Amino acid sequence: MPIDARLLSGVTILAAVVEHGSFTRAATLLGLSPSGVSRAISRLEARMAVRLIARSTRALKLTAEGSRLYEMAAPHLAAIEEAATAASRDASEVTGLLRVSVAAAFARHVLSSRLPEFARRYPAVDLHISQHSDTGDLNADGVDVAVRFGAQPSSSMISRRLLETRVLTVASPAYLEKFGRPAHPSELTNHNCLQFVDPQSGRPFEWEFQRAGETLPVSTVGKQTFSDVDTKIGACLAGGGVTQALAISVQEELRRGTLVDLFPEWPGETFPLYIVWPSRKFTPLKVEKFVEFCVEAAEEIT
DSSP, rough: OOOOOHHHHHHHHHHHHHHSSSHHHOOOOHTTTTTHHHHHHHHHHHTTSOOOOOOOOOEEOOOOHHHHHHHHHHHHHHHHHHHHHHHHHHSSSSOEEEEEEEEEEEEEEEIGGGHHHHHHHHHTEEEEEEETTTSSSSHHHHHHHHEEEEEEOOOEEEEEEEEEEEEEEEHHHHHHHHHHHOOSSSGGGGGGGEEEEEEETSSSSOEEEEEEEEEEEEEEOOOEEOOHHHHHHHHHHOOOOOOEEHHHHHHHHHTTTSSSOOOTOOOOOEEEEEEEOOSSOOOHHHHHHHHHHHHHHHHHHH
């Protein structure tokens, strides 16, 4: 059944009057005159043979029939607006300032080499990249979208998992030559273990090992605790101790032999990486395209 354009127009004008509280404000929004809005409402009332708005010199008030019509029609009007917006966004150019916070490991080892391709695809986007806490509020930090390690707490954010990276236990050949290589994770209690602070709890991460359904927690101690991954890995490379690191962060060092994976037979522990952005009625197109780009980048390395 075809849509009656005049009926749809009248209901749209009624919704604007209700939502903006007066004929004058609705008229400004719709690009009409106040008298034009008033006549449109009168035509709608005449067509429906019911009074929709009780007019007075002080205020406008919906009648019971007007209230019922608005409550039933408003969701459909919103759906039409959403569909029109989505269609126009598909054809629009991706533009504007995009502020992203990206976990250092993902930025350095995955994203940075691919940024020229992002610039080629979306030359009108001004991309600002920073690092913030994995637990910070995006709106408070002035960030449009973030890439974060670790499980994301339920919130008003939308999250999508990009990848899972293995947690490796590594040491430098110089350290192993001096202190010996542990044959089993339980032997780490005899080694200086470089600790890393969990940004969500403020305490050092606990060490555990997994294989074939078996989980082995190990209580480790160390004289140095870090909140910066690069400094911790640098200390490990210099022979300062044993540490746990994400595979994504130390692939090159393992390939060159400057770090050694101590327990490849315990491959089960992994750590997730998520991309998150604020939940809104309409996600900006520049955010959607950055999310898609990060998903592509993650798929290339998994």
